[in-house]
Amino acid sequence: MSKAALQTKPASDEPCTSCVEDTAPVPVKRLRKRPSIDFARFADMLSAMAAEPRLRIMHALLAAHPKGMVVGKIQAELGITPSTLSHHLDKLRNEGLVRVKRDSKYLWYSANTSGLEQLLGFLFSECCSRNQPVKTDAIFKLCRK
Secondary structure, three states: OOHHHHOOOOOOOOOOOOOOOOOOOOOOOOOOOOOOOOHHHHHHHHHHOOOHHHHHHHHHHHHOOOOOEEHHHHHHHHOOOHHHHHHHHHHHHHOOOEEEEEEOOEEEEEEOHHHHHHHHHHHHHOOOOOOOOOOHHHHHHHHHO
């Protein structure tokens, strides 16, 4: 090659026509941004229900929904000592799974269904999309029994 052929052209704002093909612009697929998930919050909620007495408490409160139950009734029904029951109810309340209201001298506990809906929504958000590892019909059949 000659010395002149090895010299490069000075850079310019124009693209080199010998290397640019006539192509249509490639459409950019915009991905929907998924809402951020508070995994720690849901892990804490699941952890709170991971103890057998707390799961029994949640079951009893859901059965008594929407009215709820007074502490003495929960204690009598489940056979949990007062101090232990207080500990479990505090843990469930702190994680947003139960609500408490004072009615004169009684404390009424009820299941926080909005918190449970959020937790179930988190658990089933991937089950009902993509490859659907769990069929929603199977879940609804369990609920109807």
